[in-house]
Amino acid sequence: MDLFVQTLVNGLLQSGLYALVASGLALAVGVVGIVNFAHGEYLMIGAFLAWAGSAFLGVDPLLSLPVIAVAVFAIGALTYRVSIRHVLLAPELNQMLLTFGLGILLQNLALMLLGGNTRTVTTPYQASSMQLGDLSVGGPKALAFGLAALLLGALYVVLYRTTLGRQMRAVAQNRRGAQLIGINVDRVYLIAFGVSCALAAVAGVLVSVLLFASPTVGLVFALKAFAIIVMAGLGNLTGVLWASVLLGVSEALVQTYVPGGGGWSDAVFFLMIFGTLVLRSYRGAR
Amino acid sequence: MTYTLNRTSPTANDVGQELRIEGLAAGYGKVQVLWDVSLHAAPGEFVAVIGANGAGKTTTLRAVSGVVKPSAGRITLGGVDITRAEPSRVVALGLGHVPEGRELFPHMTVRENLDLGAAMSAAARARAAETLGEVYALFPRLQERAGQLAGTLSGGEQQMVAVGRALMARPSVLVVDEPSLGLSPLMTQTVFEALKAVNAQGVTVVLVEQNVNLSLKLAHRAYVLENGQVVKEGTGAALLADPAVREAYLAL
Numbered sequence: 001m002d003l004f005v006q007t008l009v010n011g012l013l014q015s016g017l018y019a020l021v022a023s024g025l026a027l028a029v030g031v032v033g034i035v036n037f038a039h040g041e042y043l044m045i046g047a048f049l050a051w052a053g054s055a056f057l058g059v060d061p062l063l064s065l066p067v068i069a070v071a072v073f074a075i076g077a078l079t080y081r082v083s084i085r086h087v088l089l090a091p092e093l094n095q096m097l098l099t100f101g102l103g104i105l106l107q108n109l110a111l112m113l114l115g116g117n118t119r120t121v122t123t124p125y126q127a128s129s130m131q132l133g134d135l136s137v138g139g140p141k142a143l144a145f146g147l148a149a150l151l152l153g154a155l156y157v158v159l160y161r162t163t164l165g166r167q168m169r170a171v172a173q174n175r176r177g178a179q180l181i182g183i184n185v186d187r188v189y190l191i192a193f194g195v196s197c198a199l200a201a202v203a204g205v206l207v208s209v210l211l212f213a214s215p216t217v218g219l220v221f222a223l224k225a226f227a228i229i230v231m232a233g234l235g236n237l238t239g240v241l242w243a244s245v246l247l248g249v250s251e252a253l254v255q256t257y258v259p260g261g262g263g264w265s266d267a268v269f270f271l272m273i274f275g276t277l278v279l280r281s282y283r284g285a286r
Numbered sequence: 287m288t289y290t291l292n293r294t295s296p297t298a299n300d301v302g303q304e305l306r307i308e309g310l311a312a313g314y315g316k317v318q319v320l321w322d323v324s325l326h327a328a329p330g331e332f333v334a335v336i337g338a339n340g341a342g343k344t345t346t347l348r349a350v351s352g353v354v355k356p357s358a359g360r361i362t363l364g365g366v367d368i369t370r371a372e373p374s375r376v377v378a379l380g381l382g383h384v385p386e387g388r389e390l391f392p393h394m395t396v397r398e399n400l401d402l403g404a405a406m407s408a409a410a411r412a413r414a415a416e417t418l419g420e421v422y423a424l425f426p427r428l429q430e431r432a433g434q435l436a437g438t439l440s441g442g443e444q445q446m447v448a449v450g451r452a453l454m455a456r457p458s459v460l461v462v463d464e465p466s467l468g469l470s471p472l473m474t475q476t477v478f479e480a481l482k483a484v485n486a487q488g489v490t491v492v493l494v495e496q497n498v499n500l501s502l503k504l505a506h507r508a509y510v511l512e513n514g515q516v517v518k519e520g521t522g523a524a525l526l527a528d529p530a531v532r533e534a535y536l537a538l
Contacts, residue, residue: 163405170391170402177389180351182377182406
C-alpha cells in the first residue's frame with residue numbers, strides 16, 4: 001500500500017512539469033491556431049540558459065528563472081513576428097513544415113554551439129528530500145511541482161480574470177468576431193505565442209535541475225505535451241491539467257509495477273494517444 | 287465648445303457620424319467582388335443596402351471594418367479616412383459591426399460577450415454599466431440569459447447578443463449584416479425594432495438585408511447593389527414603389 005501511495009505521489013509530482021509544457025502548447029494551438037513542433041526547443045533554450053547562468057555566472061536556476069522566462073518570451077515574440085505571423089493564413093501543412101523546420105534549426109544550432117553532451121546543473125538542494133510519514137519526496141521534484149502549480153494557477157487567473165485573458169479566449173473561440181469588436185488580434189497572437197514559449201522555457205529550467213540540458217532534451221517533453229493536448233481536446237486548459245495527471249500517474253504506475261518498467265514508461269503516452277483516438281472515433285461512429 | 291470636445295472621442299459619443307464610401311473596389315484574392323460602390327449615410331440616418339446573394343453587400347461592410355482591404359476607393363468615418371485601416375482602429379473611431387452569422391464567442395456567457403464589446407476602449411469601459419443597462423432595456427431577454435453560454439442560445443437570442451455586443455462599444459455608426467438570416471418573422475421584427483430604437487437615439491445605422499420589404503420600410507434611404515455596383519438609390523418608400531425593385535426583390 002505504501003508503495004502504491006508513493007507511486008501515486010511520484011506520478012502527481014511529475015505531472016506538474018508535463019502540465020507546464022502542455023499548457024504552453026495548448027495556448028499556441030488554441031489561441032494562435034499554430035501546431036508548434038518547435039515547442040520542445042524553447043524548453044531546450046530555457047534549460048541551456050539555466051545551465052549557462054549557473055555554470056558561468058553562478059546564479060541558481062531558480063533565481064534566474066524569471067529572467068529566463070522574460071528572455072524566452074521575447075524570443076517567442078520575435079519568432080512570431082518574423083515567421084509564424086506570415087503563415088497564419090497558409091494551409092496547415094505549410095504551418096507544420098515551418099514549425100518543424102524551426103525545431104530542427106534550433107536543435108542543430110544548439111548542437112553546433114554547445115555540442116551534443118548533456119550539461120548538468122549542480123544545486124545545493126538537488127539531493128535533498130522530504131519525509132512525510134512513510135512517503136519520501138525529492139526536494140527538486142516537489143519544488144518543480146509547486147512552481148508549476150503556481151504558474152498554472154497564475155495562467156488560469158490571467159485567462160479568466162483579466163481583460164488580456166478574455167481577449168485571448170475570445171480570439172481562440174472566434175477570430176473574426178474578436179477582430180470585429182476591435183481586439184488587436186495580431187497583438188494577442190504575439191503575446192500568446194510569447195507566453196507559450198516562456199512556459200516551455202520555465203519547464204526547461206526545471207528540467208535542467210531535475211535532469212540535464214542537451215540539444216534534444218525538449219523532444220520527449222514536446223511529444224508528451226502533444227499526447228496530453230490530444231487527450232484534453234485541443235485548446236482545453238482544464239483538460240490539460242487532468243490529462244497531465246493521468247499521464248504522470250500512469251507512467252509512475254508502469255515504472256513501479258511493470259518489470260523493466262523504466263523503459264516502458266516512456267511509451268505510455270503513445271498508448272494514450274492511441275487510446276484517445278480510438279475512443280473518439282468509436283464515439284464519433286455511434 | 288463641448289461639442290468639439292465630444293468629437294475627439296467618438297466612441298463615447300451618442301451622436302451619429304457620417305459614413306461615406308466612394309468608388310470602392312475590393313475582392314478576395316483574384317476574385318473581384320466590388321467594382322464601383324459609392325454610398326453614404328448621414329449622421330443619424332438609417333440606410334439600407336439591398337441586393338441578391340453575391341451582390342457584394344457583406345464585402346462592402348467588411349471593407350468598411352478593415353477586414354477586407356480595398357483595391358481602390360475611399361472610405362471615411364466622420365471625415366476620418368479609414369480606407370485600409372486595421373479593424374481595431376476602425377472600432378476605436380466609432381464603428382460597430384454586427385456581422386453576418388453573428389460571430390459570437392460560443393463558450394462564453396452572454397454577459398462575457400457583452401463585456402468584451404466594451405473592453406476595447408477606455409471611454410466605453412467607463413460607461414459600461416450604463417450601456418449594459420441600455421442593452422438590457424433594448425433586449426430584456428439578454429438579462430434573463432446573462433449567465434448562459436452564448437453558443438447554447440437560439441438564433442434570435444444570438445442575434446440580440448451580436449447587436450448588444452456591438453452597442454457596448456457605444457458606436458457612432460452601426461453596420462448590421464443580414465440580421466434576419468435564419469430568424470423567425472417574430473424574432474426578425476424584434477431585432478429590427480431594436481435597430482430602429484438605436485437609430486432613434488442618434489446612431490447612424492447601415493443595414494444590409496435580403497429581407498427587402500422590411501428594411502425598405504424601416505430605412506430613410508436605401509441603395510440597391512447588383513454585381514458589385516450600386517444600381518439604384520432613393521428613399522425607402524420610393525424604392526418600395528419602384529416596379530423594377532418590386533419585381534426583382536419582392537416577386538410582386
